[in-house]
Amino acid sequence: MSKNKLTIVIILVALLVIIAIVWWRWSIAQKSNIQSVAPINTSASADKAVLPGGNKINAENKVVTAEGAPVKSDVMPNSPEAPKAVVVEPKKLSEAVVKIEVGNNKFSPASFTVKAGAPVSLAFSSVDKKVHVITFSDPSLAALAFGVGSGQIKAMSFNAPSAPGSYEFHCDVPGHKATGEIGTMIVE
Numbered sequence: 001m002s003k004n005k006l007t008i009v010i011i012l013v014a015l016l017v018i019i020a021i022v023w024w025r026w027s028i029a030q031k032s033n034i035q036s037v038a039p040i041n042t043s044a045s046a047d048k049a050v051l052p053g054g055n056k057i058n059a060e061n062k063v064v065t066a067e068g069a070p071v072k073s074d075v076m077p078n079s080p081e082a083p084k085a086v087v088v089e090p091k092k093l094s095e096a097v098v099k100i101e102v103g104n105n106k107f108s109p110a111s112f113t114v115k116a117g118a119p120v121s122l123a124f125s126s127v128d129k130k131v132h133v134i135t136f137s138d139p140s141l142a143a144l145a146f147g148v149g150s151g152q153i154k155a156m157s158f159n160a161p162s163a164p165g166s167y168e169f170h171c172d173v174p175g176h177k178a179t180g181e182i183g184t185m186i187v188e
């Protein structure tokens with residue numbers, strides 16, 4: 001009788017040990033699973049920058065900050081949430097970049113067309129001996145403003161407005177707009 005009891009106790013203890021080991025192995029497996037899934041940065045590193053050193057574009061076609069938050073076009077230029085203006089070498093401008101020359105009293109081309117909400121990478125090159133200040137007139141695009149030095153190419157990536165329409169841009173250096181430095185971004 002007591003021998004049977006002892007056997008039962010031994011079996012129970014053995015079962016408990018087995019359960020403990022299985023649970024322990026399982027919890028280790030869970031932890032390593034979590035670790036292999038955890039780096040959200042894996043998707044962040046898949047984000048692509050059209051402009052070298054510029055804001056990246058995520059899988060949802062949103063232009064994002066270094067922290068992964070969508071950039072905002074209606075904030076102060078150069079603020080942390082604003083698209084970043086970057087100097088780009090001519091050779092590093094990819095096919096995807098909209099290229100506009102500014103200088104000699106005009107933008108060339110003076111208009112370009114983008115899809116509503118789509119990511120846009122826009123580059124301005126100063127082709128005369130002057131500094132130009134690219135500015136969009138609509139307050140909703142206040143963040144899309146930057147200066148371009150003589151001979152320089154400067155660019156930024158941003159999401160086009162979601163509302164179709166014509167959005168005027170001009171050079172904000174006093175007198176330049178009046179001489180013809182004015183253009184249009186058409187959103188369809």
Ligand SMILES: [Cu+2]
Pocket residue numbers: 130131132133171172173176181
């Ligand atoms: Cu100008």
